[in-house]
Amino acid sequence: MSFIECAGLGHRYESALGQSNQALSAVSLSIQAGEFVCLLGPSGCGKTTLLNLLAGFLSPSEGQLSVGGLPVRGPSPQRGVVFQDYSLFPWLTVADNVAFGLRMKGLSAAQCSTVVASHLALVGLESAARRYPFELSGGMKQRVAIARALAPDPDVLLMDEPFAALDAMTRGSLQEQLLQIHESQGKTVVFVTHNIGEAILLGTRILVLSPNPGRVVEDLKVDLPRPRRRTSTQFNALYEHLTELIGFETVD
Ligand SMILES: Nc1ncnc2c1ncn2[C@@H]1O[C@H](COP(=O)(O)OP(=O)(O)O)[C@@H](O)[C@H]1O
Ligand SMILES: [Mg+2]
Incomplete structure (x- = not known):
């Protein structure tokens, strides 16, 4: 199959x-x-x-x-999903957006921060971890959305x-x-x-x-x-x- x-x-x-x-x-x-x-x-x-x-x-x-x-x-x-309109949570930082699915999966805070760091690096956004979505360009927002979809593996x-x-x-x-x-x-x-x-x-x-x-x-x-x-x-x-x-x- x-x-x-x-x-x-x-x-x-x-x-x-x-x-x-x-x-x-x-x-x-x-x-x-x-x-x-x-x-x-x-x-x-x-x-x-x-x-x-x-x-x-x-x-x-x-x-x-x-x-x-x-x-x-x-x-x-x-099944990770990425939409055209980014659909980030505006009240969460970039790092917390990426951590969202991991928290749902029950990972500890330490495990979350390791996975978040590696996925922000994957999309080249390490330096934007503490920013909020409104502070990002469209391309950056979509890279956050990709990192968020991939983080739960x-x-x-x-x-x-x-x-x-x-x-x-x-x-x-x-x-x-x-x-x-x-x-x-x-x-x-x-x-x-x-x-x-x-x-x-x-x-x-x-x-x-x-x-x-x-x-x-x-x-x-x-x-x-x-x-x-x-x-x-x-x-x-x-x-x-x-x-x-x-x-x-x-x-x-
Ligand atoms: N929520 C909905 N209610 C009724 N019709 C819908 C809805 N969503 C999409 N459609 C209709 O279903 C068809 C396929 O839409 P969609 O899957 O969005 O196409 P695409 O993504 O290729 O543009 C279209 O005729 C659209 O009008
Ligand atoms: Mg469509």
Whole structure:
């Protein structure tokens, strides 16, 4: 059995007025431990819905879903989540934000501070430990969010358009950091993006989703050598293919 298994997975949102919206339908896929999977598709194709099902924030309307051999029944510290809007706790310092999941896990104060220090070092934020979120740039906030998600040592990192709100230069540097973390820690990553270039730059595999209802329309293994260059012929060939599949260009 693969690390993540979805079989006939679907999700329907029901509104208070009795309307129903089939956001995701018949998604069957297997993800092996250590893969870096990008979920790529236009707005409204169900990327966030699929990620929230994996996180355990939503329950499937149809089908089955397991992570690490166990059915997903709710959120778990084994699944770290990073959102587009950072979602840091504004009343906690950077160090206390990163410590949050560790306290939930019952680590002692001494154990917490060791793990916090190592994870702030991982994202290059040792010197910001005592600052508050409002004192940080967007890129720094997202590095705190990544450190917070990784600190409890989850099996998988689930990321929902984490770099979409950042300027291109900051995005590039966080993409590099994330690749280094993936290489050094070997964690499974499921990364949502609507940006074709970002998916090709990061993924070992790209799942393309299409809307109405949200479903997987292509499953592509990306075996381009790293570092990947946007100017390479292979990169551009893949870019063209994905643009055709999605039906329009995305702005990088
Ligand atoms: N809470 C909700 N209630 C009703 N419909 C929703 C809700 N969240 C998302 N949807 C709908 O589900 C579909 C997929 O949304 P979403 O998973 O957010 O897509 P994406 O992340 O790819 O933009 C869209 O049609 C969207 O309008
Ligand atoms: Mg979304």
